[in-house]
Every structure is written in structure tokens, then in C-alpha cells.
Amino acid sequence: MSENQMYDLIIIGGGPGGLSAGIYAQRASLKTVLIEKGAPGGQMNLTDEVENYPGFELLSGPELSMKMNQHAESLGLKMISDEVDTIAPGDASHTVKLASGKELSALAVIIATGGYPRKLGIPGEDEYYGKGVSFCATCDGFFFRGKTVIVVGGGDTAVEEALYLAKIADKVYLAHRRDALRASPILQQRVFDNDKIEMLWDTVPTAIHAENGGVNSITLKNVKTAEINDLAVDGVFIFIGYLPNARLVPEAVKRADGGYVVTDKRCETNIPGIFAIGDLAEKFARQIVTAAGDGCTAALAAAQYVELKKATDGL
Numbered sequence: 583m584s585e586n587q588m589y590d591l592i593i594i595g596g597g598p599g600g601l602s603a604g605i606y607a608q609r610a611s612l613k614t615v616l617i618e619k620g621a622p623g624g625q626m627n628l629t630d631e632v633e634n635y636p637g638f639e640l641l642s643g644p645e646l647s648m649k650m651n652q653h654a655e656s657l658g659l660k661m662i663s664d665e666v667d668t669i670a671p672g673d674a675s676h677t678v679k680l681a682s683g684k685e686l687s688a689l690a691v692i693i694a695t696g697g698y699p700r701k702l703g704i705p706g707e708d709e710y711y712g713k714g715v716s717f718c719a720t721c722d723g724f725f726f727r728g729k730t731v732i733v734v735g736g737g738d739t740a741v742e743e744a745l746y747l748a749k750i751a752d753k754v755y756l757a758h759r760r761d762a763l764r765a766s767p768i769l770q771q772r773v774f775d776n777d778k779i780e781m782l783w784d785t786v787p788t789a790i791h792a793e794n795g796g797v798n799s800i801t802l803k804n805v806k807t808a809e810i811n812d813l814a815v816d817g818v819f820i821f822i823g824y825l826p827n828a829r830l831v832p833e834a835v836k837r838a839d840g841g842y843v844v845t846d847k848r849c850e851t852n853i854p855g856i857f858a859i860g861d862l863a864e865k866f867a868r869q870i871v872t873a874a875g876d877g878c879t880a881a882l883a884a885a886q887y888v889e890l891k892k893a894t895d896g897l
């Protein structure tokens with residue numbers, strides 16, 4: 583296959599959205615390529631347990647990634663392991679430049695680049711990343727067997743990861759900036775029932791400290807009383823939400839607050855033939871199943887777009 587080959591559809595990102603789009607695109611007989619720079623599965627690979635993907639009562643994130651990837655492969659989806667540098671929208675077709683120097687064109691592009699963890703922006707967070715500061719319990723929890731860790735955040739991710747860490751660490755503090763968790767009630771109850779997890783309500787970290795190259799304490803502030811305390815911890819796990827990974831989204835594409843991409847009911851942006859799905863798009867629920875649903879919608883809409891475009895442009 584030549585390097586500047588023309589596709590019907592290029593999918594960027596191999597998470598649940600991108601892989602679902604790939605499955606639907608193959609079934610719609612679109613000439614498709616999916617580009618992913620890391621392991622297929624995206625953020626699913628960082629998730630210990632998935633309990634709400636229909637058809638699977640319980641499986642690990644990496645297992646679900648593998649199943650989706652195998653499903654896409656079984657349908658013959660072409661996948662390229664590379665990083666995308668730019669997406670240049672065009673009238674006749676859109677061009678995607680890869681870090682390897684390859685240049686691909688397609689009538690439609692689905693951007694499924696997901697999100698990345700929001701940071702606290704406090705001293706020590708960047709300096710001690712990988713030395714006790716982590717954004718992934720599944721990846722780093724192993725190093726904290728029998729130790730004391732603090733999880734920061736109050737959403738589903740923070741609570742799930744605190745529960746995961748409680749299986750490994752001796753003690754888990756869960757610090758949340760308010761007096762009520764945002765996480766779903768079923769997960770909240772598990773935290774409250776877990777003897778190893780201690781809630782620190784109305785609490786925000788203000789600095790992370792280390793000694794001998796490893797985290798040894800964190801400074802916490804109670805936002806109601808303004809009281810400040812240092813707490814001895816070996817690890818700090820930060821789960822305070824995600825930001826859209828919108829670096830590749832062309833400038834002319836409309837964004838909402840927070841940088842999320844605005845799409846219509848077909849998951850199409852304001853640029854015809856460019857679609858955005860999953861955690862990148864403005865939406866109410868950011869779940870594996872909603873990303874997969876977006877992938878279906880975008881691929882079906884892209885198939886219709888490609889058919890019309892070919893008919894109109896006489897391709």
C-alpha cells in the first residue's frame with residue numbers, strides 16, 4: 583500500500599470509541615484505517631475493573647480492550663501504530679500527517695483521542711511524578727503494598743481507584759474538596775464500608791513533599807476551617823477529572839467550555855466529514871459504553887457522508 587493512499591475513513595484513536603467506529607466502518611465496507619500511537623484500548627487499559635459494560639458483569643479494563651481490539655481485527659480493520667501530527671481539513675478530502683512522515687487522505691475523519699488527567703497544579707505534583715505521585719492506580723498501585731496512600735478526588739474514578747488501592751495498601755485516605763462525593767451511590771457505599779479507607783472531607787492538597795527521592799508527606803488544607811496539616815503518606819494518587827485531548831482538532835472546529843468539541847447528533851463537527859467522539863466531545867456522560875455508542879453513530883454517519891460525497895464529486 584502506498585504512503586499517500588486515499589481512504590474513505592481515517593479513525594484517530596484506538597479506545598472504545600475508535601474501535602467501535604472501526605467495527606461499524608468495516609461492516610459498512612468503508613476503506614478504513616485506524617491510527618493509534620499506544621496500546622489499543624486507551625484509558626480502558628488504566629482501569630482495574632469494569633462493571634457496567636453490558637454483557638460483561640465484571641472484567642478488567644485491559645480484557646475489554648483486548649476483546650474490542652480482537653473484534654475489530656477479526657473484521658479486517660487496518661490499524662497503524664503511529665502518532666498523528668496534524669489534521670488538515672480540505673474541500674475534496676482531509677489530510678492526516680503522521681509523525682513517521684506518512685501522509686494519508688480520507689473523505690471522512692473520526693477523531694477519538696479521548697482525554698488526559700487534570701492536574702492539581704500544586705508544588706511537588708510534577709517534580710515527584712513517578713516517585714510517589716501517580717495518575718494511574720492500576721499501573722502504580724503495586725509499588726504501595728503495605729503502605730499509606732492518599733487519593734484526591736470525589737468522582738467515580740477517584741472512588742474506584744481508592745477501592746482498588748485498598749486491596750494493596752495498608753491505609754488509603756480519600757481527600758475530597760466538598761462534604762459529599764460526586765461518585766455514583768453504589769461506589770460511595772463501598773468506600774464507606776471499607777475499613778481501610780478514611781474520608782478527608784472538605785480537604786484540598788496544597789503541596790507534596792519528598793525525602794530521599796520518594797514522596798513522604800502531603801500538606802492538606804481544610805477549606806471550611808482553613809486548618810493546615812501535614813499528613814505522612816507514601817503515595818499520592820490524583821483523580822480529579824479529565825481534560826479533552828484536543829491538540830489535533832483543527833482550529834476551525836467549534837469547541838465548548840473546557841475545550842470539548844461541539845458535535846451534532848451524527849457526532850459531526852462544524853467541518854463536514856470531520857467527526858469527534860468519546861471523551862473528546864461535549865456530552866453528558868463519559869463512559870465506555872457512551873464512547874462506543876458515539877463510535878457507532880460516527881461511523882454510520884461517515885458512511886452516509888462518504889457515499890454522498892462520492893456521488894456529488896463523481897469519485
Ligand code: NAP
Pocket residue numbers: 633634700701702734735736737738739740742759760763764765786821822823824867868869
Ligand atoms: P469527574 O466525575 O469530573 O470528577 C472529578 C472529581 O474531582 C470531582 O469530585 C471534583 O470535585 C474533583 N475535582 C476537580 N477539580 C479538582 C481540583 N482542582 N481539586 C480538587 N478536586 C477536584 O471525573 P472522573 O471521576 O474522572 O470521571 C470522569 C467521567 O468518567 C465521569 O463521567 C464518570 O462518571 C466516568 N467514570 C465512570 C466510571 C464508572 O461508571 N464505573 C468509572 C470512572 C469514570 P467536585 O465533585 O467538587 O466537582
